[in-house]
Every structure is written in structure tokens, then in C-alpha cells.
Amino acid sequence: MTAGTGPEATAPLVLVVEDELPMRRFLRAALQAHGYRFLEAGTAREGTMLAASHQPDLILMDLGLPDEDGLVLAKRLREWTRTPIIVLSARGREDDKIHALDSGADDYLTKPFGTGELMARIRVALRHRQGSTEEAPVFEVGDIRVDQAMRQVFKNGEEVHLTPTEYKLLIALVKHAGKVLTHDQLLREVWGRAKAAQPLYLRVYMAQLRHKLEADPARPRFLQTEQGVGYRLRI
């Protein structure tokens, strides 16, 4: 429960809710080395209190907390704060991840993870918090350029024709670039509620997008599959 020291006061404040001491130590070291301010809590109760009193810029949260299910905590936090939440979870608990994302978490990290991955996710989450990508009319990643104002998509400077559904799907991913979107979230955003039970449609359109935009659709660099959870536009 100590506020991090060292980095200047304007650096983003990260709240870590995690009961494992070694994990907390690792996160503290990594975050401080990258210039973030740091707050830590070992229980859900403590986490809630700190989130309310310090208004952190980002919350890193373990799903297995001693006093409460992390899913419940995520849902409760989401009731009153828009602070990005990144969930830490083990492989093989994909259902938990989906639940966490559906109940308001912004992203997840699969344990064990390295600092590189951690920092990338934190950057994406913070960027979304500032709302920079959402309003930007032009989005660029690698050799792909999406001009939302003109409704045009370019690859290597050449325009690519997308069907309306493909375009909608791409825009949904662009809007949340870097973040994982669950099947349900994508189906709802692209087809509305009616078609929400057809994940195969989603897979087929994703494949079509990859064939149009990726250099090697079988080894996608940008339109990535998070198996068992959803899709992510890697930036």
C-alpha cells in the first residue's frame, strides 16, 4: 500500500491488485523501471478503497483474489469508474477471460508474461483512455491505412475494396486497436444482437480481411486471433 516513489508526479498511476507477493514485486520493479507511479493492494477490498481514494490511471488485477472473485471486483469497479482494467490470468481459463472482458475489463495478460508484453498492453490501455485513436479519422498500422472519413482502406498505398461487413468489422477492430475484443462484442458491434449466435460468420469475415490486408494470411501480423477469446488488431 505504498505509493511509488521516484518518477515525477505527472507519470501515470498504476494500481496493482494481486495477492502473490513475488508477482507484486516483479510488477513493481517493471513498472517503476518504465517510469510509472505505483500503488499495490493484496485484496479486493483494499483494491476498491485505493481505486476510490487515488483515482489511478490504470488497474492491473489478478482474477484469483483471496477475499473476492476478481470478476466481481471488475464488475463493481466498472459501475463507477472508466479507468482501464487489465486482468492477469492463467492459460486454460479462457472462460474467465471472456467473462472479465464482458464484465468491463479492457484487456488481459496470460501468466506468465514478460515485461515487453506488459508494457505494450499498458500503453494501449492508456492510449484508449485518452481517447486518441477513437477520434482519429485516419488510422495507420504497418502498411495498412484506414481513412474513416473517406471510408477507404489502403494497403501499401493501394486502395483495397471491402464489403460493407468487412469494413464494419475492420472499423470495430480499429476503434479498439491493440485491445482484445471478444466474439460476442464483435458480433454485437457488427451484426447487432440478432446474429450474435454465429461465430463462424465472424471467422469467415476475419479470414477474408486477412486475405485482403495481410501479407501472409496464415501468419497474420495485425489481425490476430486470441484463441478461445476473440480477436485483436495488433499495433
Added chain:
Amino acid sequence: MTPERPDPDALLRKVQEEEALATRAKLKVFFGAAPGVGKTYAMLSEAKERLDIGIDVVVGVVETHGRSETNAKAEGFERIPPRELPYHGTFYPEFDLEAALKRKPQIILMDELAHSNMKGSRHEKRWQDVMELLDAGIDVYTTVNVQHMESLRDVVAQITGIIVRENVPDTVLERADEVELVDLPPEDLLQRLREGKVYVPDQARHAIDRFFRKGNLLALRELALRQTAQSVDAQMRRYMATEGIRKTWAAGDRLLVCVGPSALSTRLVRATRRLAATLGAPWTALYVETPRHLRYGEADQARIEANLRLAEQLGGGTEVIEGGVSIGPDILDYARSHNVTKIVVGKPSLPRWREFLRGSLVDELVRDSGDIDIFVITGDQGQETARPPLRPKPHSPLSHYAFALLAVIAASVVSGLAFGRTELADIVMVYVLAIVLVAARSGRGPSLLASALSVAAFDFLFIPPFLTFAVTDFRHMGTFAILMVTGWTIGTLTERIRQQARLARSREHRTAGLLRLSKDLAQGGGSADLVESILRNVASQFSTEAVVLLPGANGKLEALRKDLPLLHSENEVGVAQWVFEHQEAAGRGTATLPGAKATYLPMRATSGVMGVLGVLPEGEAQWTEPDQRRLLEAFADQSALALERLDLSEKNAEASRRMDQEAMRSTLLSSVSHDLRTPLGAITGASSALLDREAPVAEEARRELLESIHGEAKRMHRLVSNLLDITRLESGTLEVHKEWTLIEELVGSALNRMEDQLKGNPVTVDLPRSLPPVPVDSLLMEQVLVNLLDNAVKHSPQGTPIEVKAWSVGRTATLVVSDHGPGLAEGEEERIFEKMVRGRRPGAEAGAGLGLAICKAIVEAHGGRITAGNRNQGGAQFLVNLPLPEELPPLPKEESSE
């Protein structure tokens, strides 16, 4: 039979009974000869004493009828608040069994044992409530008058002329641990009546006046005394039996009562029960099903069933056997094979002439009974209610009568042609032939017609004077008579054979039904399959809707098929639950919860009740036909046995699976401990070197140590993940969630996950765009690809390519991962998928021994196959074959617009 024969089984039973007696709840009955003798008062007095010494006594029901002394006594007791049940728009209080069971006092007072509960209660009768309270371990005090005893009903009716409708089975009184006779001399009772101390409802004043006559009261008092003495006697006998006094073991009597559809049978059953109680003998009610049975109307069949049910209620056994036209021998056969010593039959009420013609059952029994005693009981002429007639005998259709006419005409023509050339006797033979043919083909009616027509035609055509019906020679009358008798005899015989054939067919139908059921059940399969077979068989045999409810994990019944609207009612499920818990039939057509829509039968097996079978009779049918009901019970029990068998075999399989798993785990544990220790050793060593303050490590070495910690930790992570995967797969807890998935996407995500490891080897991917979607669990199948890629990397020299290919032919999709490594050694193709086999290079990287075993388990869980081999160009290749279903899912319509 040898006297004084101790039966070890009976002895054992007694011991068990005594043990049960010592622990079971006590029933005390305050028994009286008539209303007003003070039973309630006596009960309350005793209860008060108990209450005063600190026993938890609660009033369930006490009817004080406004008597002040009784009222005063009833104060100071806790009461179970009654339920208010609606009846004709008004609410009336009724005893709340649920609340009493929940309250669970030590003793509960239940006045008026013979009371009939109002509609909406769980049981029809209060004595059933009492039995349930006793079963729940609550002692019960109750009151009852002698005229309510089931077996004394007729006697009471004879004495007082009043038929009592509210009856209590004698078994309830026998169940009593104590019977206290509350006695009041008739003079005193009449005095009390005059003083207005006896509660008499106004509308019943007249009947009551008739009832409370001194003669009646004396007789009732005697009955009550005798009944009490009998119950004391029964206790005495029980005591003697347990104390090993042999006298009671004298070879016992066994009584048999023959019942039929008549009202007399009801009396027979009651009389037998009295006789049996006096003798302390077991007894059985027997119904012999004859060809006539099929012709009984529904009311008659219902009465037969009611009589058998009554016998069951009175504590007797019941049996239905099949017999021929004459049932005497069948009854005696049964009696001999079951050691029956006394048979009770009713005195026939047939007219003398019919008795003479057909012989009476009583005569038959008496003649052949040998050492079995026959008791003949008379019925009051007045009491014998008029029975509805038998179902009309099946009529022969009109065509059969036409056939009779044609046969006679043909016989007449043939005879006419032969007339004059042959004897008259030959012509008679022609007619006889015609009659025999008609009788054999068409039965009694047409054969009688043929006989009459033959006589007429023969007389008219061939007896002088010709073409008149006049007969001059009276010798011909003999011929006519012979023709008539021939027709009647053969016709009757044919008719009888037919009836028997019909009965045999219906028996056959039943037997075939049971056989079909047992065959279906022997097919095996899971419980869902079994239930499906049961439902199918019940539906086809009884042409009715049925439902099977089995207990779930929490002991609550659940139906496998939820679509039956019947089960949407909580009430129906509640009835089924009651049946399951009490192991008795309930619901429609039974005495318990008759308001239910369906009839529910317990499915009894050797180890207990497996579930409940519910049947919804169509229309008004209520399973009252004894054979139907019995057949249904047989179905339920046979099904229960099958379910039990399945349950046992599942438990067996589970046990052996657990043992296998245990063995597998211990092998696994011992072999992975080495693999786990190696990276741990490296991590511990490297980190301790870094922490050593006395010997600081040079910057370059420091970096190396950190890298090795990182690398070894990753290695351990892989091993642990593999271990987790394999335990989940082997334990069977893993569920395969199949979804339509694209192979390209699976390959893509697997390659992404392996990005770091694959840095040293180029990967070429060859996937045709025409690949159909495959129904797989995407997470598991990705794991297969990751493990195969991991395996390929480990065995590929730096820089050599790894290839991923896929194709589909017919209904199989194939995925191939191949490398340019050293390939598999001879004979390794199968073994490589076993656990802890590393293959190829000995001492290869840790954790590799599980990856392929995981692949195999996952692929096989999808119904697919995984094989390994060497490529012609060198290197190993792994093929995953996945089955494709016949129908592919619909794909989105919108085509990619290029």
C-alpha cells in the same frame, strides 16, 4: 405338516422386527366403543402428564366439540396451526402435515383417526398422515371408535344399521404399540348423552338417536373389548415369539380367499381378515382370471381391483392367476403349492338349475380339497347389489349368418340332387356336414341358425308329406333333435376355444410387451438411452404418455426430458418426490394424493427405489384394471433393475478408471520429478550466484546467468502446462466444445504463439482456400498444432524449414506438420504418442515426453486420428485426420467483392 416347527427365517425376521420396534416411533391408540366415552379427554390427560415431565408434546388435532372439561384439558399445549383449505367457497381448517413434520415434536396428538381429509391435503385419510408422522420418528397419540375399524364395518352395520364411511385399516391398530380402551358403561354414556355432554350435530340427530340405543352400545362395547383383547393378544404373541417360546411356532395356518367382482367378495375379504387375525395367520386374496374376465364391464373390473386393494390394505397378500373355464382345480393347485390350510369362498347365489348344470365352485372345492379346510360364507341377499350385466358377448357379424343360410341352401341342393338315389340317413349327414362347417367357421349363433334351418329344410323337402312342415313319422323327431344338439354343441365349443384364444392373445400381448422391454433394456447404453427405451415401451404398451424421473445429485427428482408439460406443475413433481421418498405409488387412481394428473409408481430395484415412473392415463382410465396395473408395476420394476444394473456397472467402471488414473499419476509423477528438478536446479544455482555479495559476478556473466534463469523458467512453464493438460485430458474432466473453426485461423494463432521458438526455422504454410470449416474445440486444436510445431522445432537443425499443410478429401480433413530433422527410428511411429517417450535423440529437451501424448488424446477426443511417419525426402511428419460431418454449416452470403 409337523407341528412346532421353528422357522429360522421367521426367527430372524422377528429379531429384526424387535430391533426396529425398539427404535421406531410409538403409536398409542385411545380406543372407544362409541362417541362420548371420553377418548379425547383421556388422551389429553395422559399428554398433560408427559408435558409436565418435560416431554415435547404438541397438539396436531384435538376436537373438543365445545365440551368444557375437554376444553380445559386442551389448554397449555402448543398447537400446529391448521391450514385453511377452500371447500365450496368457504375455508375450513385442516391439519397441516408439512408444518407438523417440520416442527418435529416428540409426541403429537391426532384426534379422530378415522377422519377423511379435505381435498388438497396430501393424503385422503388422517390415518395416512399418522403413518407418515410415525415414519418421521414422531410418537403419535390418537383416538378411534370401534365402528371405524375396517374389518368390523359389516358387523357394526349389522348391529346398528348404520354404514360407517370413514374406515381405518386394522393394520393401523395393529401397528399400535399400546391400545388403551376408554370404557364407559352404556348407562353412564346414555346419561351423559341426556345431559348434553356428548357432541351431536343437529342434522345427524335422527341417526344418532338410532345409534345410541342401549342394545347397540352394549354390542359395540363388546366389540371394542374384544378388539382390544385381540391387540393385547397380538402383543403377547409377539413377546412370546421373541422370548423363544416355541408354542407359537406351531406350523401356521395360511388362509386364501377367492375374490371376484361381486359385493360379496368385499365381505369375504373382511371376514378372512378377521379369521386370519384370530388365528394369527397370514392370508392372501386370490383372483382367478378366466376367459370370462375379458367380458367383465369396467365397473366389474374396478370392483375386482378394489377387492384386491382392500385385501392389501387389510394386510393380506394378493395374487392373480390365470385359469381355465373351471377355476376349482386352479385354486386348489395354487393353495397346495403355497401351503394354504384354509380356503374362504362365498356361497354361490346362482339359481339351482344353473348350479346343477354347471356345478358350483364350492362343490368342486369341497370334493377335491383333501386336507384343506373350506369355509363358505354367505352373503345377505339384500346386500348383494345388482351387478351390471356382463359385456355383451361378441356378436358374430351378419355375414356369418348369411354363410349359415348359404350352407343350408347348398346342403339342400346337394341333397335334392341325391334324393331318391340314396338313403335318407345320407341326406342327414349332408346337413350335419353343413352345420359342422358353419359351427367351425362362424361360432355358436350361426351354427344354431344353421341347425334350425337344416331341420326346417330337411323336414320341408325330404320328409313326407313333402313341401310341408308336417311330420307324420315321429321317428324323424329324433333326427331333428340330433341336428339341433350337434349345432349347439360344436358352436359352443368353438366359441369357448375362441375366447381362450383371445385371452391367450392378451396374455401374449402382455408377455411380449415385457419381453420387448427387457430386450430393449438389455441393449445397454447410458441412462438416457435406457429411459428412452422405457418411455417407448410404456407408450406402446399402454398407449399413454409416460415420464421417468431419476434422482439428481441432490436427491431431487429430475426428468431427462423436460418438454413434458405435465412436469411444469410443481405439484406433480412434488407427488413424484413423495413416491420416491415413501416407495409407494401415489397420484391419480391411488389413495395418496389422488388429485394429481398422473399416476406415479416407484421403480423398485434390489437396492432401493431407482426413480419414479409417471403415467398419464388418457381420458378417465385410472389403471384400475388389475392386470394393467400389475403389468405397469412389472414394467416399472424391470426398468428399475436395468437402471440399477447400469448404475452398478458405471460405478465399477468409475472405480477401475480411478485405479488406472492413480497408477498413471504415480508413474507420471516419478518420471517428471527429474524433468522438474533440472530447470529448478539451474534457476536456484544461477540466482544464488547473482545474490552472492561476497563474490560479485562480472557484468557479462551476470547477463548470461539471467538469461539462463529466464530460459529455464520458460522451460518449466512448458512442462507444467503440459502436465496440467495431460492430467485434465486423462481425468476425463476435459470437455470438448466443438465449434466451426477455420484451419487457417488455427494455424495462424498457433504460429503466433510459437513465434519466439520458431525464430530459427522458416515455416512454409500451404493451405488451399477451399478448405471447409472443421468442427473442433479451437483451443484444444491450437494446442495440438503448438505441440506438433514445438516437437518439430526440437528435432529440426537450425535453419531447416518446417512445413504446415492441410487438405480435405471426402469427409476427412487432414493437417500435416513435417520437419527436416533426423526422422523417427524404426518402430517408433506408434510408441512416440505414449507418455514419457521422447524418441529420436536420447536426452532431448525436457517436457517433450508429454506433448505428443496430449496431441493424441485431444485428436481422439475429436474422433480423429493422429499418425507419425518419415517422409521420403527425410524428416518426420505428423498427420492429423479429422472427421467432417455430412452437412457443412451455412456460410455468409455476402461474397468478397473484389
